[in-house]
Amino acid sequence: MTAAGGVAALEPGAEPFRLGVYPTPVERVLATPTDVELWVKRDDMTSPVYGGNKVRKLEYLLADARRRGASRIVTLGATGSHHVLATAVHGKLHGFTVAAVLVPQPRTEHVINNLRAGLAQGLDARPVSRWAFVPFALVRARSSHTLFVPPGGSNLVGSWGYVDAARELAVQVKAGLLPEPDIVVVTLGSGGTAAGLAAGLEAAGLKSRVRAVGVAEPPWAVRFVARRLHARLARALGLRAGREDRHARLSIDFRYLGAGYGHPTDAGRLAAEEARGFGLHVDPTYTSKTFAAALDIVRDAPAKTKVLYWHTLSSAPLTPLLTNAPDERALAQGLARLVGAREAEPPARRIW
Numbered sequence: 074m075t076a077a078g079g080v081a082a083l084e085p086g087a088e089p090f091r092l093g094v095y096p097t098p099v100e101r102v103l104a105t106p107t108d109v110e111l112w113v114k115r116d117d118m119t120s121p122v123y124g125g126n127k128v129r130k131l132e133y134l135l136a137d138a139r140r141r142g143a144s145r146i147v148t149l150g151a152t153g154s155h156h157v158l159a160t161a162v163h164g165k166l167h168g169f170t171v172a173a174v175l176v177p178q179p180r181t182e183h184v185i186n187n188l189r190a191g192l193a194q195g196l197d198a199r200p201v202s203r204w205a206f207v208p209f210a211l212v213r214a215r216s217s218h219t220l221f222v223p224p225g226g227s228n229l230v231g232s233w234g235y236v237d238a239a240r241e242l243a244v245q246v247k248a249g250l251l252p253e254p255d256i257v258v259v260t261l262g263s264g265g266t267a268a269g270l271a272a273g274l275e276a277a278g279l280k281s282r283v284r285a286v287g288v289a290e291p292p293w294a295v296r297f298v299a300r301r302l303h304a305r306l307a308r309a310l311g312l313r314a315g316r317e318d319r320h321a322r323l324s325i326d327f328r329y330l331g332a333g334y335g336h337p338t339d340a341g342r343l344a345a346e347e348a349r350g351f352g353l354h355v356d357p358t359y360t361s362k363t364f365a366a367a368l369d370i371v372r373d374a375p376a377k378t379k380v381l382y383w384h385t386l387s388s389a390p391l392t393p394l395l396t397n398a399p400d401e402r403a404l405a406q407g408l409a410r411l412v413g414a415r416e417a418e419p420p421a422r423r424i425w
C-alpha cells in the first residue's frame with residue numbers, strides 16, 4: 074500500500090492538463106433478485122467536446138509533450154481510431170499540430186466519420202496500405218519538436234490517467250455513491266486503460282478486480298503489452314503484489330473477440346440492444362463486446378456480486394466536429410483506399 078502523499082513524487086512527467094470534467098458519473102443500471110448489481114462508470118462523458126477513455130491519457134501525454142517543448146504530436150492507429158481523433162481534437166485545442174499514420178480497418182460509417190472529423194480538426198493523415206509500411210511513414214511524419222505517442226496512447230505516461238481514474242472511483246465508493254465493485258469490466262485494446270485501472274485500484278486500497286475484454290490482435294501480443302504495463306505501473310506505485318496476485322487483479326478474456334479487431338459479433342449486437350435499454354450507446358469494435366462480457370458475468374455471478382462496467386466510448390455528439398469535414402467522396406486517394414476495404418475481407422491479424 075502506498076501513502077497518498079508518496080504517490081505524487083513517482084508520477085511521470087508534468088502536472089496533467091485538465092481536458093475533461095470529473096468525476097464522471099456512476100449509475101446503477103441493473104439489479105437481480107439475488108442482489109447482483111450492474112453499475113456503469115460513465116467515462117463516455119469525460120469531455121463534452123470529445124470524450125471516452127483517451128481523454129484521461131491525453132491529459133498526461135499532452136502535458137508531457139509541452140514539458141519536452143514539443144509542438145507536434147505524431148501517432149498512429151486504425152482508420153477510425155478514437156485515439157487518433159481524440160488526439161486531433163484535444164491536441165488542436167491546446168495548440169499542437171497532430172499527425173497520424175493510419176492503417177486500414179473494416180469499413181463502417183462510424184470509421185469514416187471519425188476519419189472525417191479528424192481531418193476537419195486539421196489532422197495530418199498519413200495513410201499506409203499495410204502495417205509493414207508504418208515505420209517508414211512514422212519517420213517521414215516527424216519534424217523538429219515532435220513527440221511520438223504510441224497506439225492508443227498506452228505508454229507509462231498515458232496510462233497514468235487511469236491510475237487517477239481508479240482513485241476517482243475510490244473516492245466515489247467512499248462517498249457512498251456506489252458499492253465497492255467486486256469486478257470491473259473494461260475493454261482491452263492497447264492496454265493502458267486496463268493496466269492503469271488494475272494498478273490504480275490496488276493503490277487506492279480497493280479489492281476490485283479487473284476483467285479486461287480483449288478486442289485487438291494478436292491476443293498474445295495484446296496480453297503481453299497489458300501485463301508489462303501493469304507490472305511497470307505497479308512498480309512505479311511501489312505496490313508489493315507478486316506476479317500471481319497481479320494476474321488475479323487483472324484477468325484477460327479474449328472469448329468475445331469474434332473474427333477480429335473491428336469485426337462485429339452476434340453477442341455484441343445483442344448486448345448493444347440491451348445497452349440501448351439502459352440508455353447506453355456501445356460500438357461494434359470495442360464496447361459492445363465488453364458489454365456482452367459484463368452481461369454474462371452478471372448472469373453467472375453469485376448473489377450480491379457488484380459488477381462495474383467501465384464505459385470507454387465517447388458519447389459527445391460528433392456533428393460539431395464534422396463542420397467543414399471533407400465529404401467522403403472528396404477524400405484524397407490514399408485515404409479513400411484506406412476506407413475502401415470491404416467488411417467481408419478477412420481480418421488483418423494485427424494489433425491495432
Ligand SMILES: *Cc1c(COP(=O)(O)O)cnc(C)c1O
Nearest residue numbers: 155225260262263264265266385
Ligand atoms: C481505445 C479504446 C479502448 C481501449 O482502451 P486501451 O487503453 O487502448 O486498451 C476501449 N474502448 C474504446 C471506445 C476505445 O476507443
